[in-house]
Amino acid sequence: MRTVEEIITNFQQRGHKITPQRRAIFQIICESNTHPSAEDVYQQVSANMPDISLTTIYNTMRELKELGMIDAVNAVGDGSLRYDKRTDHHDHLYCLHCNQIIDIETPSGSLEIPKEKSMGYKIVKQQVTYYGYCPACQKNMRDKTGREETQASVFNE
Amino acid sequence: MRTVEEIITNFQQRGHKITPQRRAIFQIICESNTHPSAEDVYQQVSANMPDISLTTIYNTMRELKELGMIDAVNAVGDGSLRYDKRTDHHDHLYCLHCNQIIDIETPSGSLEIPKEKSMGYKIVKQQVTYYGYCPACQKNMRDKTGREETQASVFNE
DNA sequence: CTCTTTGCAAACTGTTTGCAATGCC
DNA sequence: GGCATTGCAAACAGTTTGCAAAGAG
Numbered sequence: 001m002r003t004v005e006e007i008i009t010n011f012q013q014r015g016h017k018i019t020p021q022r023r024a025i026f027q028i029i030c031e032s033n034t035h036p037s038a039e040d041v042y043q044q045v046s047a048n049m050p051d052i053s054l055t056t057i058y059n060t061m062r063e064l065k066e067l068g069m070i071d072a073v074n075a076v077g078d079g080s081l082r083y084d085k086r087t088d089h090h091d092h093l094y095c096l097h098c099n100q101i102i103d104i105e106t107p108s109g110s111l112e113i114p115k116e117k118s119m120g121y122k123i124v125k126q127q128v129t130y131y132g133y134c135p136a137c138q139k140n141m142r143d144k145t146g147r148e149e150t151q152a153s154v155f156n157e
Numbered sequence: 158m159r160t161v162e163e164i165i166t167n168f169q170q171r172g173h174k175i176t177p178q179r180r181a182i183f184q185i186i187c188e189s190n191t192h193p194s195a196e197d198v199y200q201q202v203s204a205n206m207p208d209i210s211l212t213t214i215y216n217t218m219r220e221l222k223e224l225g226m227i228d229a230v231n232a233v234g235d236g237s238l239r240y241d242k243r244t245d246h247h248d249h250l251y252c253l254h255c256n257q258i259i260d261i262e263t264p265s266g267s268l269e270i271p272k273e274k275s276m277g278y279k280i281v282k283q284q285v286t287y288y289g290y291c292p293a294c295q296k297n298m299r300d301k302t303g304r305e306e307t308q309a310s311v312f313n314e
Numbered sequence: 315c316t317c318t319t320t321g322c323a324a325a326c327t328g329t330t331t332g333c334a335a336t337g338c339c
Numbered sequence: 340g341g342c343a344t345t346g347c348a349a350a351c352a353g354t355t356t357g358c359a360a361a362g363a364g
Contacts, residue, residue: 017363053321074231093278104274117261121250123289132280174338174343210346
């Protein structure tokens with residue numbers, strides 16, 4: 001699921017129509033390195049296509065998810081749904097300050113399913129999330145040391 | 158953070174008042190082995206205290222979280238906030254069918270922070286979540302094989 | 315030409331907030 | 340008695356749904 005054209009072809013072959021809106025959304029998905037929310041995608045697509053509606057973003061993302069062409073994760077900070085263009089196994093780095101999520105390759109040891117600590121669960125996938133602060137937010141926190149609102153927002157989960 | 162009395166003492170020493178409502182909420186938290194949502198806690202507390210309000214549940218849970226006495230995680234299935242009476246390092250088993258979350262002990266190898274794949278992030282904690290189907294839901298799925306709605310709900314993330 | 319998609323508005327869910335009445339210490 | 344807490348109602352954020360108009364194939 002790399003290029004826009006591949007997404008378009010795949011989407012079309014599964015019986016869906018290609019519209020300018022969907023083309024623009026696919027483009028943004030391909031370009032994104034973070035895990036955008038619907039609102040994020042909307043902001044970016046709007047730049048070139050001001051009349052697109054947020055509903056169309058939601059609808060399209062949901063269809064992509066249902067086709068298994070993207071994944072979705074929940075942000076812990078704001079509870080919003082984030083979309084992930086990758087559906088293969090990989091881990092996440094989550095910034096507790098700006099809520100940005102980026103991918104990291106799974107360290108080699110990460111795939112082992114826990115033996116019979118699995119409590120009878122049938123496990124189908126695992127996800128490791130590392131929580132911390134991204135470089136930009138670390139810098140910001142250093143620069144603003146002592147300013148109360150910043151402190152509060154940083155240390156509030 | 159084991160017994161109700163410990164929670165009460167801790168909460169009180171930090172300058173908060175103890176009310177019957179809070180006592181009842183703490184009780185439920187102590188007893189829970191899953192990770193209840195505010196609504197779950199409300200249902201359980203209501204059984205013995207019918208006049209308690211959902212607002213009080215939310216307020217109390219938020220305070221506990223701010224005091225670091227409980228943790229919170231987001232459910233991927235319904236997007237709701239789930240509360241975790243444990244704040245130490247451990248992993249989660251998540252049922253994709255009923256959205257129940259239970260704890261598992263962290264397998265020994267799990268604590269290593271990824272070397273310099275960490276992209277400049279300052280990592281403060283990690284969380285491993287194993288997604289799958291709990292014993293009860295597996296049984297349910299077997300019993301109802303062939304029934305469409307069940308199939309749909311099972312396989313829709 | 316038909317059936318899908320769009321985009322508005324309204325509904326909905328989970329959560330938070332404002333505020334008067336109540337209750338803890 | 341003073342200040343924190345409760346619980347109602349209303350506000351909110353993120354997401355979904357109903358539906359008429361527009362558009363893809």
